[in-house]
Amino acid sequence: MPYTVPNQRVVTIHREKARSDFLGIKNENWQSAARDLGAHALLLYLYLASNADGYDLALSPAAIRQAVGMARSTYHDQFVRLIDKGYLVETGGNTYDFYEVPQTRPGTPLKKAVSADG
Secondary structure (H helix, E strand, O other): OOOOOOOOEEEEEEOOOOOOOOOOOOHHHHHHHHHHOOHHHHHHHHHHHOOOOOOEEEEOHHHHHHHHOOOHHHHHHHHHHHHHHOOEEEEEOOEEEEEOOOEEEOOEEOOOOOOOOO
């Protein structure tokens, strides 16, 4: 577990293996997140997705502000949005798991909706 200070959350990263995409995340996953989330939540999603699978990240509003220029209040709102959408799953206290695709409960991917055009 990483060293944390007050108001930091510990997020364990769960990544899918990307074999041909250059962003280090499957294009399908970040593009789906872009459709599902607003711009600020997508920035937070990409920040989390940029870490290695299994990495425990000591996350703070200050780190997000430094990395992507997001204000503290925006960070808190967007963190809750990622929880509501299933990308972050609370595992206890200030500990969360991040998933590239939304989860209905820890370890269970949401079914992908099929659009009218296939």
